[in-house]
Amino acid sequence: MRVLSILFLILGIILTAKAKINVVTTYPYIKSIVKEIAKDKVNISSLSDGKWDPHFVPERPSLAVKLRNADLLIINGAQLEIGWLPPLLKRANNRKILPGKAGFLDLSTLFELIQKPTTVSRAFGDVHPQGNPHFCLDPVKIPKMAEAIKEKLCILNPKNCSFYQENLKNFEKSWNKHLAKWNEKMKKLQGSSAFEYHRMFDYFFLRYKINVAGILEPFPGIPPTTSHLLELLKLAKSHKISFIAYAVYNPKDPVEFLSKKTGIKAFLLPHDVNSLPQVKDIYSLFDEIVRRLTE
Amino acid sequence: MQKFVIYIVLFIFGISYGQNYSTSSFTNPFAQNQFVPNISLIGDFSYVNRNIKDSTYKSLGISGFVHEIFHSHSGHEHAPINAERGFNFNYGELAITSTVDPYFDLVGIFHLTEHDFAIEELYFTTRSLPYNLQLKGGKFLSSIGRINQQHQHYWDFVDIPLVYKVLFGDEGLNEKGVQLTWIAPTSFYLLLGIEVLQGENELSFGYEVVEENGNTIFDKASKPNLYTAIVKSSYDIGNLTLLGGLSYLTGKARFNHLDDEEEPHAFGGDSNIYGIDLTVKYFLDAYRYISVQGEYFYRDLDGKVYKNSNFSNLNKKQGGFYIQTVYRFSQRWRTGFRYDLLNKNEINGQNKPDDLDRYSFMIEFTPSEFSRIRFQYNYDRSKFLEDERKKINEFIVEFNLVIGAHGAHAF
């Protein structure tokens, strides 16, 4: 009898441990959105840390462990993960989270992407053939992602669906309040021109009508060359460039060189949650971008 | 007559109308372009400078391990890469991979040399076995050790470590068979695997019957012949990743050198190999890292040698290791140092040379993630001509380029 009760206890522990579904996201920004919707009803972890290059997250076997235990995998998509996720997925042997299965969500399918190349050739570097995948930096797109995540959670975990629904409603309300604030602050940069290191902030700039006048990378994924920087220098002389934007993982030297030669301010902008210590969630990601650009 | 002409004109127009129609708005309902698998082609070329003549280099051996590094068995000579002084076309690697259906993926890796087409790997892996199990079957590189299942273009140095070369050959342990792996439900990475392989390695395993003038000298070993067990584990501490592995291989060995001109002989017996590997990688930032990686293999080869119509006992206890460090100091540059040593070389209780070593230095530039130029210098003290040690100074410039859809590599 005693043995039996212990067995039931163990079974109970296993079942309650199983009761919470495991959500794995490729990037911290997705984790933050899931957190807003699911709160503590699910276990969430992110494969990438905000400080890595999102195109090349370091390969670590521990990431396969996270995937192994996942009930739901949410990715950015549009081939942003192509350089690192496929072998991990293969290694994890988890059939629940493969593309096309219920436990898989690709956020890029929600949006029409910009800069979709008409011809694809590596003569132009490591191009994103499906268009620019860095759409998460458009604040207007965030609620739509939240809604898709809510729907997915409702399918996998129907008993908490109304809770998720409620959280989504609150999130949308609060997000729109923040959005109005950011829109207001960003007004003064409308029509200005900027350089950026990689086509990372294009969706944000497009939203706030900031013109991208030049990219420091001569081709996507290829670090700046001297001749290319000199071209940008020339461009900066004939056009009014308000600032240079770069991300935390971009090499600093070429940015500083260009900034020093032209006198244009360089802004280190967070590209993901956790890329800077003060960027703890999806709200502070945009708070910080706006603050750095407008202060 | 007029009617007839009109008919003809209509007929021609009808045809041409039909043709126009078919080229402009007819789409092939059976087109399968969407199902083209991922195809990539890798080219590997090198320039080699070596202080030893090619003819001498080809007859060098590694004392107690390999009697000729270019030795050809079963008719085909498989020259190692960078074999010639001057320019080398090392290989082309054609990779074709795709998902088969909801249940399988198929991977084909084809090795192209100047006059040869070889199937290096062609295997399936399962997609949806329960309990996080994965079955792999076909012809593939075994998952033993750290670098055995990596292709040459993914290695940190141009050439295979000495210990791999003497135990498994220039292409590592490449076998036909099946593999079952399982990732344990632990909080850290723990992979357990077993493999059942045909066991046709020309340096450590074999099953073929050995006959002389119609007499059986060593009988056929059962097929499949080689069994391996693998444990791999990994742990993270902040930006530091540790990855360790243990490998065990057991099988029969049959080597038939009875057709050799010098000292014809044959071997029949058992081969057991034990391996341990450890990799430590520290990420300084998104691109820069320092890694230290080492592997040790030990082989116990036990059986009988047949020579001049006589049998005698042969026991080889041999082992060696390499340890290397690689520093990626910017997005496009890496440099590294490797030390190779065969430190155990005991044959029938007697010590053969056990200071067979090699020092390698490399620096490489990757203009993009699809191309790489590597410079490597080797100082090699492992090769012998007869009983005389030949110290080799080697300088290699390697070009490696890839086009097409080549998947990212696993750790």
Ligand SMILES: [Zn+2]
């Ligand atoms: Zn990008």
